[in-house]
Amino acid sequence: xxxxxxxxxxxxxxxxxxxxxxxxxxxxxxxxxxxxxxxxxxxxxxxxxxxxxxxxxxxxxxxxxxxxxxxxxx
Numbered sequence: 001x002x003x004x005x006x007x008x009x010x011x012x013x014x015x016x017x018x019x020x021x022x023x024x025x026x027x028x029x030x031x032x033x034x035x036x037x038x039x040x041x042x043x044x045x046x047x048x049x050x051x052x053x054x055x056x057x058x059x060x061x062x063x064x065x066x067x068x069x070x071x072x073x074x
Contacts, residue, residue, distance in 0.1 A: 009061040024059035033067070041068045 008021045013029075020029065026049060030037065042049050043066040049057055059065070 011059055011062065012064040014066055018065075020059060025055060026057040026059060026065075027054040029059065029065070030054065035067065035069060039070045041070070042066070043068075 008019050010017050
């Protein structure tokens with residue numbers, strides 16, 4: 001049986017195709033994109049995912065992710 005641990009697949013990230021590896025946890029995606037956890041909101045398939053759940057969420061082929069990065073200012 002072939003080892004699928006190095007397979008990658010495509011998701012939609014802010015409306016664009018994005019290739020992601022098999023260890024496709026939401027928290028890993030945030031780290032890979034160098035996003036600051038405290039300033040980000042994430043929607044997965046039209047549902048907002050609380051930050052406390054990011055580590056347990058595994059992404060699947062075709063998932064749709066929208067990331068909003070909050071910027072302070074006045």
